[in-house]
Amino acid sequence: MDIQHVNVKLMVQNPEDADLEPLIPVFHRWIQDQECEELLLDVADYRHVPAGPGVVLIGHEANYSLDNADNRLGVRYNRKALLDGNLQDRLEQAVRAAIGACQRLEDDSTLNGSIRFNRREMEMFINDRLLAPNSNRTREALEPEIRALCQRLFGGAEYFLGHGGSDPRKLFSVSISTEKAFKPNELLENLLV
């Protein structure tokens, strides 16, 4: 199975207090400064849509967003372009990009610390129904790879893997959570090992 289009979402702490409006100038600044490795193009504002994509930084290879799908607010990295390498590389790339975006947002002085991540929960999606239908078969095929990534990511610490429901119409997804709050820097360092 040649899996591409990995999405990773890291949940925001106290989502009810988060104001997405200040995100718009931040994302525009990312475009000005080409802050990410992807070619960044534009900002789409969907704050008016309940449980929607929120504010989206549109890129050529990937989108970044403060996404509120399922009423769960989080930073989402949506890989659109194909990546070389194996599945482990692609999972790792998406996790790195999502964590990198979280760090940039937490460090952004104009946001005054208003957006923080809960450091315990993330979700992973595969945005291609043909190659990764939301089925047990996909789960069986992908779970070992996801576990291998989590093993490295959390440095052997305990984590929990949940399947994102059985509705075949939805994207294949898993939820990953940890008992202990993780530190973004540590996670990135773990991936280097």
Next chain:
Amino acid sequence: MKASNAFWAEQLAGQIPEGLAREIEIFETELRLRRQGKIEERVFAETRLRRGAYGQRYDSGQRHDGKKVQKLLYPSGSLTKGPNTLWDAPGMQRIKIPGGGLNARQLETLAELAEEYSDGIAHVTTRQDVQLHYVHIDDTPSLMRRLAAAEITTREACGNSVRNVTACPFAGVCQDETFDVTPYSRALSKFLLGHPDCQNFGRKFKPSFSGCSEHACGLANMHDLGLVAVERTVDGVKKRGFQMYVGGGLGTVPYQAKLFDSFVPVEELLPLAQAIARVFAQYGEKKNRNRARIKFLVNDLGIEKFRELVLEERKNLPPDPRWTEYVQTAEGFREEPLSAGGTIPAGDSEDFRQWIRTNIRPQRQEGYATVTVALPLGDITAQQLRDLADIVRKYTNETVRTTVEQNFVIRWVSCADLSEIYRDLKAAGLSTAGAGTIVDVTTCPGTDTCKLGISSSRGLAAELRKRLAEQSFNLDAAVENLHIKVSGCFNSCGQHHVADLGFYGVSRKMAGYAVPHFQVVLGGEWEHNAGSYGLPMMAIPSKNIPEVVTRLTNRYLAARKKGESFRDFIKRIGKAEVKNLLEDLTRPPAEQSDRGFFRDWNDPREYSLGDMGVGECAGEVVSSVDFGLAAAERQVFEAQLALEAGDYHRAWQMGYQSMLQAAKSLVAAELPGISDDPEQIVQEFRTRFYETQKFFDPFAGGKFAHYLFAAHRNVEAPRHPEKARFLIEEAQLFIEASHSCYYRMGTPVTV
């Protein structure tokens, strides 16, 4: 872009009608050939447009990021998918939904596509289509295959073709309709799709159906071909037919459709439409796109001559069995409810009662109602589409339609189920009240994604919606029932001409900066199938538009006569009073450190037109061009007053003078001694601004200059009301174009 693109054809083999599968294969091959440079870019552009694949803003490969023009360096480099349109740049995919009709599976398919190829949002348009944005051209064949497997085509969704055939979303369940137009609209849509007689138009062609003449749902008067259901008794037998209108359209200068025939029997609907298509293809303008819509042909020929040509063409058409074979089944067309009818519940919350009041409409069939799902700015998420699919399966036989007000209408809901469906819609975030009221602002995509956008129509609409929703419980009924429609430019995709309060995006220079503005258009009529068009009043900075709405609605409430409509009220108080009421809003704030005023809604970038930098003049510098253009604006305003007073001759003259004045202002920047002689002004303007293309709009080209040339040529022609109105509309646009031209000229030259 998608890893699965190579596999969809095989996956869906046998599920796509053969003809459609072949068409998509051909399109895929054309994509490949274009990549290899074996198809000219302009030819490929029309090919993809006819499959609904549009370009999108910034697809030229550059974007002003607020500080500088940034080159967008895509992996495919300089490969293009059309003139000045880079291959890798995100595009928009328009999906045709005839009559707005969808079923649950189709909703689910749209959800999948929105998620996998777009940004998770499907957008309902003002013509009942669905659009996906930020789509890569390489993904479009897979996307089209998946739609085709769900019996949806994107064929002829754009390009010079027959566009989506729209129809009243309440057809078949409406209390007032003559008969259900659904099967007739479907038959026409199917008949004209890919028809050989519809492949050689100079521009697009938009048909629309309405079940009655009183309401707005079909908007027959603003369509190229408008059909209104009527019945006539012939020899004691009631016969179905249509009032047929042709040559309507909004666009830069709106035209009311002309009555072609007061009764076209249903058996003649298809052949007559075919004959009209042939006449349009044969006689319609081809070279000048700006005069290529059928409205110009009808206007130039006159309706009598046009009718004569069509009827002659009709006589010579070779017979086609499809003309009549659908008629019998059409008359028997029925939708059936899923469950027994009931009564509308009283409701136990104010939210529910408000929703019942604004979103529920009893059907002509007792015990049933339609439920309008109001979508903010026409947007719906992939998950909401799935939820909606579940809801229409649970409560109806999957009877749901999109509307031209960018909403969904669920039909055949038993009134006994209203409490429960409300709960389900609420859980899906789809229970917003206020459908069809002033809160339910309609808007085109504007600067968010459209290449032609001048101001942020969605940004403004979102702001108005937010403010009005906060007041919705306290709004007087007279205000609540008004319509607001916003377009990002003069092309009218937001249908601003037929709103009580319409706005379209323009720009102005203030204190040396380009500032987003909206032209205020008042007094359009949404009812009676878009019965009459509003007129532009004045341009107001974008950030002051909410205050415009507040002042106008407050004045209306305070000063209207009993039962007086907003349109009649505006007509009565006149433009002079409107101008007095709003004049101060045309000015920038005294404190110019407020940079927000110079930016557009929800866009922190310094506002600019066409990726140009901000103005260089930081101080209060007023040039002779500024003064001259202001004088032109005054003159066009006086022209409007003359029109209002019924003095058509003066209205025409003033409109013409305003164009001369604007042209002279521009010429004076290069030739300070220019005289007032119209001949010299037009000649110098032609030489210095038209022939050099300095006046050319990036998208409309020299279109607006032709308005001046035509008026100058026809200065002695007799006047009548419609011609005067057209000229004033054209003068307004010419002045807008002069402002843009002046902006492009850069720093003011004469102080």
